[in-house]
Amino acid sequence: MSHDEAAATFPSGAFFDALAARASRVLDFERLGFAELRLAFAMREPERATRSFGVVFDGYELSSSGELEDLSAFDADAVVEGELATFAEMFDNIATHGGADLQHTFNALSLAGVPLEVKGDDPVRRDRVFRYAETIQQFLDAAAAPTGEPATAGA
Amino acid sequence: MVGFQAVPDQRRIAVGELSADLSYLERAAKGQFDLGWLKEPGTEWGVRATPSRVGLTLRDIAVGSYGEVPERPPRRTMAPRGSAVDEDVPDMGYTINDKAQVWSDNVMELYEEAVSRQWSATRDVPWSELAELPPDLEHAMCQLATVLSEVEMVAADFPAKWLWRINHDFVEAKMFLCTQVMDEARHTEVFRKRALAGGGGLGRAKAVVEQFLKLILDAETYDEGSALMHLLGEGIVLSLFRAGEFLAPSPVEKRIFRLCMQDEARHVAYGTMHLRYRLQRDPSLAEDFHAYLDRGEELISVLFTTPEVVEPTTILAAGGVRQAEELALGAADILRTRVIEEYLERCARAGLDRRARIRLPGPLLEGIAGVGPAGRATAEASHVA
Numbered sequence: 351m352s353h354d355e356a357a358a359t360f361p362s363g364a365f366f367d368a369l370a371a372r373a374s375r376v377l378d379f380e381r382l383g384f385a386e387l388r389l390a391f392a393m394r395e396p397e398r399a400t401r402s403f404g405v406v407f408d409g410y411e412l413s414s415s416g417e418l419e420d421l422s423a424f425d426a427d428a429v430v431e432g433e434l435a436t437f438a439e440m441f442d443n444i445a446t447h448g449g450a451d452l453q454h455t456f457n458a459l460s461l462a463g464v465p466l467e468v469k470g471d472d473p474v475r476r477d478r479v480f481r482y483a484e485t486i487q488q489f490l491d492a493a494a495a496p497t498g499e500p501a502t503a504g505a
Numbered sequence: 506m507v508g509f510q511a512v513p514d515q516r517r518i519a520v521g522e523l524s525a526d527l528s529y530l531e532r533a534a535k536g537q538f539d540l541g542w543l544k545e546p547g548t549e550w551g552v553r554a555t556p557s558r559v560g561l562t563l564r565d566i567a568v569g570s571y572g573e574v575p576e577r578p579p580r581r582t583m584a585p586r587g588s589a590v591d592e593d594v595p596d597m598g599y600t601i602n603d604k605a606q607v608w609s610d611n612v613m614e615l616y617e618e619a620v621s622r623q624w625s626a627t628r629d630v631p632w633s634e635l636a637e638l639p640p641d642l643e644h645a646m647c648q649l650a651t652v653l654s655e656v657e658m659v660a661a662d663f664p665a666k667w668l669w670r671i672n673h674d675f676v677e678a679k680m681f682l683c684t685q686v687m688d689e690a691r692h693t694e695v696f697r698k699r700a701l702a703g704g705g706g707l708g709r710a711k712a713v714v715e716q717f718l719k720l721i722l723d724a725e726t727y728d729e730g731s732a733l734m735h736l737l738g739e740g741i742v743l744s745l746f747r748a749g750e751f752l753a754p755s756p757v758e759k760r761i762f763r764l765c766m767q768d769e770a771r772h773v774a775y776g777t778m779h780l781r782y783r784l785q786r787d788p789s790l791a792e793d794f795h796a797y798l799d800r801g802e803e804l805i806s807v808l809f810t811t812p813e814v815v816e817p818t819t820i821l822a823a824g825g826v827r828q829a830e831e832l833a834l835g836a837a838d839i840l841r842t843r844v845i846e847e848y849l850e851r852c853a854r855a856g857l858d859r860r861a862r863i864r865l866p867g868p869l870l871e872g873i874a875g876v877g878p879a880g881r882a883t884a885e886a887s888h889v890a
Contacts, residue, residue, distance in 0.1 A: 383622030384559045386614075409559040455759060457766075461751040462839045473850040474611075474777055480743060480770035481618070483750075483763045 360441055361393055361434060363416030366403045370414035373492035377485075379410040385482040390418060390426035393434040401434070405489070407482065412489065427475040432459075432466035441493055449491040456487055547589030559621070563613040563677055576604045578674035586674045599672040605786040606727055607671055607678040609779035615771050616677060619684035624764050626695035635702055636755035641826045645817040646758065647705035649749065652814055654696035655710050656742065659718040660772065661689035663734050667727050681775060688768040695761050702757075709813050717804045728783065728790070729797045735776020737801045740851055743769040744844040745818075752821040773851065780855035794857055802864035809841060809869050842872045849873070 358364040379385075385407035392402045404415035404424045418424050436459065443454040452458070460466040470476025479486065516528040529539070552569035554561060566572075571587040581599040584590040601607055609615075638646065664682035671679050700707050721738060724730030746769055750762035784791055808814050816829070819837045823829035845865065852859040860875050870876050 383618065386618075409557075411558075452753060452755070452759065455750065455763075457747055457750045457763065461747050462843065473847065473854050474774055477743075477770050477774055477851075480747065480766050481774065483766045483770075484760075487763060 360438060361401055361403065363403060363414070366391075366405060366414040367416055369489075369493055370405055370412050373489045374412050376492050377412070377488050379412070379485075382485050382488065384409045385478075385485050387428075387478045387482050387486075388424065388426045389479070389486070390421060390424055390429045391437065392421065392429050392431040393437050394432065395434045400431075402429075407485065407489075426470070427472075428468050428470040428479045430456075430460065430466055430479075431469055432464075436465040440490070444491055444494045446494075448494045450487065456490055457483060548587060559617070562617045563680075564617075567613065574604055574608070574677075575674055577602060578672050581672060583673045586676060597673070599670055601667070601671045601675075601727055604675060605783050607675050607779070609678070609775050609782050611774060611778045612678050612681050615775050616681040616684060619681065619688065619768070619771055622767055623687070624691070626691050626698060626761075629764065630695065630698075630760050631756055632698075632702060634755060635757045638703065638754055639825060641820060642754060642824070643703050643705040644708070645820040646703070646754065647700045648708035648813055649817040649821070650696040650700040651708040651710065652714060652817075653742070653745070653749075654693050654700065654707075655714060656718060656738070657689045657692035657696065659689075659721050660734055660739060661686040661693070663721050663724075663730050666722065667730070670727075685772055685775075688772070692765050692768065695765065699758065699761060711811055711813050713804065713807045713811050714814070717801070717808065720801065720804060724797075728793065731776055731779060732794050732797045733801045735772055736780060736851060736855065737798060737805065737848065739769055739772045739776065740848045741805065741844050743773050744840065744847055747843075748818055748822075748840045752818060754821065777851045777855050780857065784856040788856075791857060795859070795862060798852075798857075798859060799862070799864050806865045806869060809865075838872070841869060845870070845873050 358368040386409070387407040388404065389407070390402050390404045392400050394400050402418040402421040402424070404418050404426065406413050406415060415424060421429065440450065440454050440456075440459060444450050450456070450458075456466075460468050468476060468479050516526065516531075518525045518527065532538075549570045552571060554566040554568050556562075557565050574586070578586075580590060580594065581597045581602065582590060582594045583597060584594060664685050668679055668682055668686075671682075673679070697707075717738070721730050721734045724733060743766060746762045746766040750759055750766065753759040753762060780794065784794070815837050818840060819832070820826055820829045822837075823832045845863075849859055849863065863870065863876060
């Protein structure tokens with residue numbers, strides 16, 4: 351992880367910028383297959399406005415849209431919503447274990463709608479989260495992957 | 506049988522209804538080629554497809570007349586759409602000749618995505634990380650794998666049964682269905698492998714499961730089978746894959762369920778948007794689709810009360826039989842609610858509001874928003890009967 355990436359604090363647009371940059375280096379997108387997804391993370395904090403961050407999977411490329419001033423303007427296919435503390439715990443878990451453990455995968459945290467919920471007005475667009483489930487998990491796990499190496503050897 | 510037959514002109518031989526002009530060989534040997542196909546091809550020349558950022562996609566080559574998919578093709582032939590076709594081509598006997606019967610607006614993208622995201626059950630699952638589980642958990646995982654290995658293959662059999670009946674001018678839809686056949690073969694493979702990999706082996710195959718699969722396979726129309734399979738059956742299995750990932754006791758099952766989830770979600774995306782395409786062009790079909798789903802849901806209500814289907818996920822969620830007995834069906838209820846809610850949302854997206862009509866008994870609909878009394882009452886009555 352570069353100095354700039356290490357210095358990016360969570361939550362911030364810089365954190366997601368760094369994560370997307372890192373994932374772009376370490377993920378084997380051609381093996382995973384291409385993806386078309388605009389994904390937003392909406393993080394609630396007690397007595398504070400919800401903060402949202404966006405990432406865009408575009409073919410074999412990935413970019414961060416940083417912190418979103420206007421979530422609706424981002425036109426997300428799906429919004430992952432939950433308490434900031436849940437997201438923080440997920441990324442801490444990934445960093446600690448070199449990838450999410452069994453209880454902290456993106457799907458495990460969002461299946462029941464708590465503590466995370468996958469939202470979207472259009473179920474077909476929302477279901478893209480499931481169509482790219484492995485890509486999304488490897489993207490998140492990249493927060494812990496060694497720089498310059500594939501996040502996993504598998505698909 | 507096609508056979509050679511002597512004809513009066515010694516330079517021609519008959520092959521069934523065709524004939525071979527042997528004099529052509531003599532002319533060609535002298536360099537006197539016909540070249541009619543080159544001078545007057547009868548097709549659109551000069552149309553150039555430009556690759557997009559992921560390569561040359563089906564959408565990229567849908568240019569000029571080649572991108573025009575007829576609502577009702579003039580012929581029933583395997584000739585590539587856009588080619589110059591002989592007048593005397595044989596009739597292939599296709600029975601699905603209306604575009605709306607198989608098309609969806611996302612089918613080209615889904616085909617490309619399917620090809621791009623193929624995976625191997627042998628290579629891409631970290632089998633060496635399979636955990637040794639307590640016997641009750643291994644039994645539960647093996648029973649779940651048995652059910653999934655059983656149900657997945659029908660989603661290959663059904664499109665395979667209909668593929669040869671679909672007009673070749675809808676080739677993109679046929680190609681997508683071919684990817685589904687491959688996907689489902691891999692799902693059948695991976696769950697069979699999982700059942701055997703941990704030493705537990707296969708569990709029970711239940712008649713009710715087979716009845717639902719038979720309903721799909723025996724569907725009298727593609728409409729009926731697609732609604733039952735792509736929308737209802739695969740929608741439920743997609744939720745089951747999500748639950749499987751959540752319950753997975755090791756990285757092996759985590760990976761299996763995530764990879765299967767990706768494939769299944771593509772099939773559901775096709776089914777949802779296909780039904781939407783169909784209903785937009787012929788809203789009068791809505792009642793037919795309601796009737797198909799009525800029958801499917803009635804069988805699904807039996808599935809939700811089948812121990813071999815319900816209990817494995819409950820035991821895996823609780824961490825064992827004893828813990829599951831304490832938690833009762835709490836975990837299963839969460840899954841059931843999610844399955845039904847997502848199914849109803851997809852029906853609505855397709856243009857078919859099932860909330861007022863859903864044929865599940867009252868106890869299975871607890872926690873589902875906006876379910877109308879008509880469907881509930883009907884379902885309860887049918888179960889009492």
